[in-house]
């Protein structure tokens with residue numbers, strides 16, 4: 392086989408598109424007020440719905456939150472939890488943490504809660520016998536698809552997790568045992584930064600890929616030639 396151009400590989404421009412979406416996806420917290428067009432939203436939701444899921448259980452639902460009054464309640468809860476979280480940081484880092492904008496709940500024209508129903512299709516699910524959380528993992532896959540598709544549509548997406556799932560459940564009327572897995576802000580943006588905010592702001596660095604890859608056993612570095620490749624991967 393020609394391994395440089397395997398038979399089922401995407402043509403170069405498709406590959407570039409995929410890698411562009413991956414590299415240029417950002418967590419967004421600033422939004423323009425323009426509404427999200429229904430057709431783009433439908434495509435983004437469809438991309439999410441095509442994620443892999445354990446046993447094909449498709450445990451997700453997508454709850455659109457457009458109503459201002461509801462978003463204000465979620466925002467008030469997040470503001471409270473953000474201040475509570477600040478106490479966890481050492482005093483030296485607390486100020487920096489509080490300077491970050493960590494959500495765009497009210498600015499974004501649309502909020503969206505992605506939920507996970509652990510009971511979908513009954514108690515027996517292929518592949519979930521030993522790892523119960525695979526329903527949650529599946530829903531995370533849907534969120535990542537949504538995030539990438541949104542980027543391709545020119546829409547920013549920001550994941551807000553500074554909240555208590557129980558509070559979100561109450562505010563959005565989500566029944567047990569459905570779990571509100573991700574609260575997302577969606578909308579057009581002025582621009583997408585090249586790098587994560589936390590990297591630009593010196594909060595944390597991007598780790599080197601070569602230090603994260605082991606071969607054969609935990610902690611064992613791969614062959615030097617492969618390690619060299621990992622030092623400088625060019626996706627696009």
Ligand SMILES: Cc1cc2nc3c(=O)[nH]c(=O)nc-3n(C[C@H](O)[C@H](O)[C@H](O)COP(=O)(O)O)c2cc1C
Pocket residue numbers: 416417418419420492493494550551552553586587588589
């Ligand atoms: C599960 C999850 C929860 C997150 N929660 C928040 C959040 O509450 N507030 C926030 O500003 N960013 C949140 N983020 C975004 C991360 O901070 C962001 O992904 C990371 O800094 C890397 O930046 P990037 O997404 O732009 O590449 C979350 C991301 C994930 C995957």
